[in-house]
Each structure stands twice: as structure tokens, then as C-alpha cells.
Amino acid sequence: MSAKKRPASAKDGSARPEGTDRTPGAGIPIAAGGSVLRPPKAAESVARDIVKDIRALGLRPGDNLPSEAEMLKDYEVSRESLREGLRLLEVQGMITIRRGPGGGPQVGTVDSANLGRMEALYFHLAGATYEELFEAWIFSEGELARRAAANPDAELRAAVMEPYLSGDVDEEAHDDLEVYMSGHEGFHGSVAGLAGNKVFQISFRAFGLLVAHHIAMIGDVRMIHDVLVDDHLQLARIIADGDVEQAGELMERHLRSVIEINRAQFGTKLDGDVDWL
Structure with missing residues (x-):
């Protein structure tokens, strides 16, 4: 329901008292977890x-x-x-x-993208902003990169990162956006898999896939293809080498650069709440 169509009456049908309208974008208060013991339907x-x-x-x-x-x-x-x-x-x-x-x-499958779509409804209802989503994305992907580099199995790290080191990943952006996005997110999924914690892998990746979905719907991530490929190559080398702190720092810089490059395409949408596209 858009703000223009929102009814002005109170829950009981009476007119809302003048001066009691809440600030747009404030959202529904986030509960303290009182429903945690609710019996399942x-x-x-x-x-x-x-x-x-x-x-x-x-x-x-x-x-x-x-x-x-x-x-x-x-x-x-x-x-x-x-x-x-x-x-x-x-x-x-x-x-x-x-x-x-x-x-x-x-x-079916276990796909963090589905979790991200559901989370977007909660974020929107709570009044969470895109800036808050980006902050969560940078934090979570940075932590996943650190944990990937800290994976004690050096051979596994090298094998998982090998496609991004050997050139097996296409140097040219694929014409099909869906195929391209799948390949791009495949790198971040590989990093998350090396992190060794399925809860982090599923929940943290949901932020990135939600951001990727919005970027793909609003603009065209292929415009920064060269930047993505170069950053992924550097990250793959660092993770394969097991450099924990550098992996986290480079991942965070990588995501900040992606956000800044795409910021113009988001326009005023960055000033609003996270939406469910």
C-alpha cells in the first residue's frame, strides 16, 4: 500500500487524532522476541x-x-x-x-536468495534503509572472506579459488544478465563455502544476494565487469594464500567500490527503505 493510499483512520475505524501521524519511514518497532515461544501452526x-x-x-x-x-x-x-x-x-x-x-x-534447494527476499519484507516493515543494508553486506562479506582465508585446508582453498585464478571464468561479460549474475555471485558463494560455517554461509550471503538483486533490477552490474574481475582475482589469490586480515580488508574495499560505482543508478532510492523488488 503506497503512502498516498494509506487510510487515515485508526485501527478501530475512528479518525486518527490530528498531529499523531508517525514519521514516514520510521517503520514498525522491532520486537524484543516475545513470540519466540509461540507454538507452531x-x-x-x-x-x-x-x-x-x-x-x-x-x-x-x-x-x-x-x-x-x-x-x-x-x-x-x-x-x-x-x-x-x-x-x-x-x-x-x-x-x-x-x-x-x-x-x-x-x-528444491537451500538458496540464500530466497531468505534475502523474505528478509526484505521484514527490513521494509521495520523501516531499514539501503545504507543499513549495505553496512550489513560489507560486514558480513568481510567476515566470510576472513574465515575463508582462515580455512585450515590449504589444498581446498586453492582448489575452490582456482577457477578465478586460472581464467576459467569468462573475461567478457555474458550477454544474458541472469547467467552473468549467477557467475558473479558464484565467486562470493565459493568464498562463503570456504568459511566453514553453514549458518554464516546461508544468513550472511542473503544480504549480498539481496543487494545484487536490487542492483540488477535498477541498473546493469556488467558496466563494472572489469572492476569485478580484477577484484575477484586479487581476492582469490589472497584467500588461497591464507592471508586472513588482507582478505577481509580487500573484500570490504571491493564492496564499497561496487556501492559507490552503482550509487548514481540508485538515485533517490538510497534515501528510502529497503524494498521488495
Whole structure:
């Protein structure tokens, strides 16, 4: 709902007293965590059980899940709760649902981009700004770079960084923006994987993928392709060499330069709250 269409009445339908309008962009207050003990709804419980079974059975992306009839029997929930639980997982990319004859649910992926999209809703409602998002991005990616360089397996560091050292990554920007962005984010994903902490890998990468999504929608990151390739090459060398502090510092400088180069494309949008594009 845009600010122009926001109703002026209070929650109970009465007119809002004059002078009580809140400052635009202030957002909803961030709770102190009072709902942490809220019991899960039936749909959330079945979604949790499905995820547990995916892990327990060792299923992989693309594997079929049981039919609706089988799930209703196994999980002992209503059809409405089961379908709502499946929709929750589908929105998060954890499963995909093929429509039509022969269709059904399949195992999806664990993708930080889906987490980033959901986080954007929270950020927007809370009134978080793009400057705050960029600050979180710089901090998190810098920490991931330090942890990647600190990975004790030198052979693994060298193997993961090898494509960015050997020239296997295309020197020319790919014409397809989606393919290009996938390759660009692949470097940062490789760094995160070396960090050795899956919680950091998933949650910290969500910030970067959210920023990348916005940059791709507003401008064209390929305009700074040469800068990205050069920075990634230097970072790959430093991480492979195991230089912890230099890896973090260079990653942070790299991201600040990306932000400054793209700042003109964001324009006044940088003055607003994080949006869900």
C-alpha cells in the first residue's frame, strides 16, 4: 500500500487524532522476541516434518516427494494444513510443485536468495534503509572472506579459488544478465563455502544476494565487469594464500567500490527503505 493510499483512520475505524501521524519511514518497532515461544501452526508443523524427512531420507534436489494422499496419511493433518505447509516450503524454494497430470512436489534447494527476499519484507516493515543494508553486506562479506582465508585446508582453498585464478571464468561479460549474475555471485558463494560455517554461509550471503538483486533490477552490474574481475582475482589469490586480515580488508574495499560505482543508478532510492523488488 503506497503512502498516498494509506487510510487515515485508526485501527478501530475512528479518525486518527490530528498531529499523531508517525514519521514516514520510521517503520514498525522491532520486537524484543516475545513470540519466540509461540507454538507452531499446523501448517508450520507439517512443513517442519517434511523438511526433517527430506534430510532423514537423504533426498536430493529434484527427487520426488510422496503424493498428497500418502502425506495426508503419514502426517495425519488436514488437506488444508498440508497444502498450506507445502506452499510455505515452495515460497522458500525448499520444494517445487509441478502442476498437472503426473506432477507433484519435488525437493528444491537451500538458496540464500530466497531468505534475502523474505528478509526484505521484514527490513521494509521495520523501516531499514539501503545504507543499513549495505553496512550489513560489507560486514558480513568481510567476515566470510576472513574465515575463508582462515580455512585450515590449504589444498581446498586453492582448489575452490582456482577457477578465478586460472581464467576459467569468462573475461567478457555474458550477454544474458541472469547467467552473468549467477557467475558473479558464484565467486562470493565459493568464498562463503570456504568459511566453514553453514549458518554464516546461508544468513550472511542473503544480504549480498539481496543487494545484487536490487542492483540488477535498477541498473546493469556488467558496466563494472572489469572492476569485478580484477577484484575477484586479487581476492582469490589472497584467500588461497591464507592471508586472513588482507582478505577481509580487500573484500570490504571491493564492496564499497561496487556501492559507490552503482550509487548514481540508485538515485533517490538510497534515501528510502529497503524494498521488495
